[in-house]
Amino acid sequence: MELREFSDRLLLAFQEMDLSETIAKSFNYNPERNLLDQSMWDHIRTGVEACLALLNYLKSFGFHVDEEELKLALIAFVLHDLHKESSIRKKEASEYAIPLEEIERVCRHLCQTIETAVPPAKFIRAAGVSSFSPKLGDLGALPGECRWTCIRDWVKLMDQAASITCIAECMEKRTIHNLTEHLCRLLPPKITENMRIVYHYVQEIRGMVTTQMHNGMALLMKQHDYFPWLRFGDGTLYITFAGGSLPEKKLLIDGLMKLFFCSIADAADQVDREKLFNRATLQCQTLAFLVYSSPQDFARLFHEIFLKASGKSKTFPENSFDKGKLSSYQAKSVDELFARFEIDPSFDEEFREKWYYTARYMAALQRLIQRLEGLAPSESLKSLAANFGLQADDIVRMVPDTLHSNNKRYDGAIWLAYRYIKSAEVDGKRAVHLPIEEWRLEVRKKAVRLLEGKITPEKVMEMISDELKMNEDLKSYFREQLVVSWEKSRELNHLDSRNLLKKKTRSQKRICNLCNRQILDGVQPKVKGQVIQDSVNVFSNRILPKGWVPGKRSDVAALHWCGVCSLEFILRQVFSVDSFAGGDKSRQIYLFAFPSFQITEEGLLELQEELKHFFGTIHVHRRGNFKHIWQFPFVEDDKEHLRNHLRVHFQLYSEFFQQELAERNRPPGTGDVLKASPPGNVLMFTYDCYSNTLERTREEAWLKALTAALSLHKLYGFRILLTEKPFVFLSDVREIHYAIHLDAPPYKVVRLLNGTESRGTADFVVPIEQVREMLYRLAYIWEIHQTVHPIDFAKPTDKNVSSILHQLDVHPMAGAYFFKRFLTENPSPTNAFERSCREINQKQGGNIMGLAREIALASLELYKPDILHKGRSHRYENLFRLAVKGIKEKRDKSELCGLITKRLERLSGQQRSGYVPRIDATKVMRFVDLVYDRFFMEVCGGNIAKLNQKQNQLADGIFFETHLERVKEVREKQAAKAENGRRDSE
Known part of the structure; x- marks a missing residue:
């Protein structure tokens, strides 16, 4: 069996053991040894994986471990914390003093599962003993056919690797020194002479930016022959046996920059197209320039965006010109407007659809050209027209300037698109006669030719740099956050003293509202509402922007973000970890x-x-x-x-x-x-x-x-x-x-x-x-x-769970509360629901739940209510409610006993309500004592107000216990009857 297969089977067998569910480490603040929460399963798994990863890397240097010895080490490591299992018997006060018979029993069970020989119990016990303990005598009693000390060293290496909490620990303690010592004992000198263990450390945790930084550093260090051995939340531990030179931090940062943008481009196919384009303004989002860098990409994006069916095409273009817009043209009707632009109004529905698609496509191209070349709206329209072989001077003149500058209007593209459809020919066919699918493809091909030379990787990066200043900001962030063990200097982002001393006003400082870093000059310090995806006051403790209204997520224009924070949300959009909705109703x-x-x-x-x-x-x-x-x-x-x-x-x-x-x-x-x-x-x-x-x-x-x-x-x-x-x-x-x-x-x-x-x-x-x-x-x-609360398919939410949580907070027997309300409308509960209610009662109820059961059992000795659905609550709580009523009427206990006795006499003559055993005055007195002494006097303190407050809660518990007890009795009776019938038939 290969080592990897053996370890997988071993871990699977260990997972089934009770030991895997115990705690390896738990947080207990101690300045000398500050442990963090870790289960035994995770401790063992991480140690085994660390060992196998190292061995796999060592193969490239010609080192091959004795697999049989390492299998023994793996078994010993899996059981090295056997002394932490509470069920294991120990002979002495020492936690390591486990009987050999007990170790053999556990080890045999584990080895039988993976079909391997059982190691000596003395070695298993010795492997678990601390290196600082005097109780290592078992090693001397072991047979000499194996290198037991070496095998134990492998166990200690796995334990050491599995116990490192983070890179910060490596910076503060002797962790790397101890790892080096372990490896020098295990590996031959010809391998360890060039061994080197280094690390990178990142203190701040943001999310996607942090993840990309760690992953990028691992790739770069691999290129320099440093194997990323162990990854922690704040950095990675690298090891090499080749003795390669270490790269300068500056070169690493340059490499990280390239990897960052490559990773975004590689994820282009995963990005939702709607995140790349703003339909309201028909402009590309900045994210599009991070993802795309070729004319074909943008032409395809526009095509896919405008390909989606829309009911607006059936009334286009009339729906774009209401009275207000007509007045801007100084026109009285759409017909007059059409005549002014020489539009033939006798077009069919297919022409409308072509026109609608082409107009929006041209508008998107116009916005893109305007952005790429820094042109005015009217100039970009002329440039677009020239590329399509059209005249647009008259359109520019007739469209009002206010509509040209309105980024939610695209009037010029509407009129230009009409001219293009009327004049264009494709393979000798006029555009108006082409099927709409062919026409869309023709527009897309034309867009690719138009964007050739305008869209290049260099131009795209230049735009990103101009709009976000991301390159400079990201480099500054890397210099600030990234620490490498061979070059620990950090370049902090010092805030401008003028900004710090500036008086608080509603005019925001050039300090990022999220991370408090300095915002570089030239960065546009505004945030889109759809990016923030939460209430503004979550992000800042500063004076809120002028005009901000609580609950309006879009009103965040005055909030200032740095380029790194903007990049973080861009990356979340790229890798689809942003919200599907983003509205105020979402959480x-x-x-x-x-x-x-x-x-x-x-x-x-x-x-x-x-x-x-x-x-x-x-x-x-x-x-x-x-x-x-x-x-x-x-x-x-x-x-x-x-x-x-x-x-x-x-x-x-x-x-x-x-x-x-x-x-x-x-x-x-x-x-x-x-x-x-x-x-x-x-x-x-x-x-x-x-x-x-x-x-x-x-x-x-x-x-x-x-x-x-x-x-x-x-x-x-x-x-x-x-x-x-x-x-x-x-x-x-x-x-x-x-x-x-x-x-x-x-x-x-x-x-x-x-x-x-x-x-x-x-x-x-x-x-x-x-x-x-x-x-x-x-x-x-x-x-x-x-x-x-079954699912409502019309409103598929689980907001009613709030009512469950409320009852858990205010009701001592919340399980009984829900059990009773469910059974008033349903004949019987499921086993899962019944068990859930019972467990919740035991957790919440405490003494009051015990009292409810005592009263329910005492009541059942007097009266066995029927379990039929109708009137169930009245029957189950009959005697309890009567006793409470008597207490409220200020009757003494003898009078209460009389009331209960009379009620039992009446119940004994009623049909289909249950049956009353022989009335026993002692049992009646016991029931009254429970209700009066235990409930009214002890729980309620003899206070009628508290009795009114708590009686319904106790009644819920009595209902719960009564029903379970009666169902149990009925089933036992039915089972006994069936057994007697079977015997009679035999």
């Missing part, structure tokens, strides 16, 4: 994911393949052909492995979403989608609850994003920060201590977290030891929600 939560703790090149490639075109979702409703719901294994108590279930869930809905996109060429009007950025040292996911028509609530978006974050953590071991802000500024990735961090979530979501004492912090976090519990809690909530 988008950003999930910044940091590997735990490192990722190798091979692991990155697997992530890239797995997350390629990733469109996941949290699907909680059983409906249609896709019944694979997120919460299934949690609420059905299924033994399916959680990681496999979560992976299948995301993959299934990603494929479904991609298929729907391909069929409809657009996403559904309202929906949810979890999107992933291209993988790198840091990943960015977005959970987009989008809609242009329906309100998406914060609670819904946050709860789904939290569910997605916990799922991603379970799958990949990421530590994840959830935030509504599109940027995260951290001074150190180690600030993300816990498995999940939530940045200012809604109150109702905060209430789902465990208490401050349990979390160990006042921050809104989910520590790694509470991840599994939180996953189950969310599963119960989603199951209750999908049962109580």
Whole structure:
């Protein structure tokens, strides 16, 4: 069995062990050893991957490891933390004092799964012992056929690699020195004599810019024979055994610049064409010049944009000239206007469609020429006409100047397009007689010829530089942020003191509203509303722009962004991690994911393949052909492995979403989608609850994003920060201590977290030891929600989950509350719903839930209500409500006993309401004691107001327990009857 296949099978077998679910490391602030959350599964997986990546690289230097020895090392490393498993018995106080028999049992189970020989238990125990411990005697008792010390050194190398938290740690501690020491013990001197370990470090985390920077540095360092061995959230550790020279930081920055723009161009096919073109002004977005650099690209873009059917073509061009526009021409009617421009009004519908397509196409070309050559609108129209062999002087003269300068009008192109259609011939055929498809292709070919020489890669880069000043700003950013171990100097972006001292006014300073960097001279400091995709006050604590109105996202013209922040949002559009809708009704939560703790090149490639075109979702409703719901294994108590279930869930809905996109060429009007950025040292996911028509609530978006974050953590071991802000500024990735961090979530979501004492912090976090519990809690909530609030296909949102969260906050037995309301309208619950309600009750209810069960059982000893649907609530709560009524009437306990007894006598004579066993005064007294003493006096403090407040809550719990108990009794009775019938028949 090859080493890679062996390790894969070994990790799969380990994944099935209880040990994989334990905690390898958890955050516990200690200045000497500040550990971050990491599960045992992630710890073992990262160590194994680091070792295999190194060995694969060493093959190119002629080094081949003894595979049998390394297999022993892999098994020992998988079990090296066996002492952390709570179920493992230990003989002494020492955590390493595990009986050999216990080690043999665990190791045998693991090795049988992968069909390999069992290593000596003494070596497994010795491999787990710390190098600083005196308890290494097992090594001396091992047989001499293997190099046990060398094998143990491989285990310690994997443990060392899997325990590095980040590059910042490498800068501060002896981490690189320790790695070098391990490698020198394991590798021959002829290889290690030229060994060198270096790193690059990036402190700031933005998103796409950060990912592209890390990925670009890995490519550049490969070109200099430095292998990107271990990637961390803040940089990459490189290793070489060739002793190559290190590149200057300046050359690296120049190389990064080229790679940045190449990556954007390579992703051109993924970009939605609508993001490249502004239909309102018929102009290319700046993004188009980053993506396209040839005449064919722009000609195809215009063709695809204007090819889409539009109802406006049927009334074109009359629909472009209302009374206001006619008055600008000093014309009384459209007919008069047509006569002035020599338009024959007797055209058919096909001609209108040709005219509509050609006019917009010409307008787009006019805007492009105007932008490329810096011409006035009228001059660009003349230039366009000359290229088409037409005259436009009279058109320029007759179209009013106000309409020429209006960027939402294209009157000149309308009249010019008519002349072109009337005069053009294609292969001897007049344009008016050509099929419309052929005519469109002819216009596109003409546009390519027109743009030849005008659109070149150099010209496009010049435009980008002129409009965004991106080259200079990006280089400045790289010089500021990128640190390499062989050249640690940084060039900071110092703010202009004049800007800092300038008095606060509504006239914004030349400082970026997002990152506070200096905005370079010449940069146009304005932001498009559709780019910002959120409320303005999220981004700035400065005085808001003059005229800004809350809720109007488009009113952000006075906000100032630097070129790097603009590039970040451009990259998000390129790689499709922006919002599908972008309207005020949509909600988008950003999930910044940091590997735990490192990722190798091979692991990155697997992530890239797995997350390629990733469109996941949290699907909680059983409906249609896709019944694979997120919460299934949690609420059905299924033994399916959680990681496999979560992976299948995301993959299934990603494929479904991609298929729907391909069929409809657009996403559904309202929906949810979890999107992933291209993988790198840091990943960015977005959970987009989008809609242009329906309100998406914060609670819904946050709860789904939290569910997605916990799922991603379970799958990949990421530590994840959830935030509504599109940027995260951290001074150190180690600030993300816990498995999940939530940045200012809604109150109702905060209430789902465990208490401050349990979390160990006042921050809104989910520590790694509470991840599994939180996953189950969310599963119960989603199951209750999908049962109580089935999907409405006319309004496909889950905003009603807010009501579930509200009851969880205010009701001590929220599960019983929803259970009762569901059963008043439905005959019976599903097992999943019943289990979810019961688990929620146990988590929330505490003592009050126990009291509800005691009262329900005491009531059932007196009266067995029927379980029929109609009148169920009245029957189940009959005696309790009567006792509460008596308390409110200020009756003493003896009078309450009398009321209960009389009610039981009446019930015993009623049919189809249940049956009353023999009335026992002792049982009646016990029931009254529970209601009066335990509930009224203890829980309500003898206060009638509190009794009124809490009686319905307790009644919900009594209903819940009574129904479950009665159903159980009925089923047992039916089973016994069936068994007796079977015996009689025998």
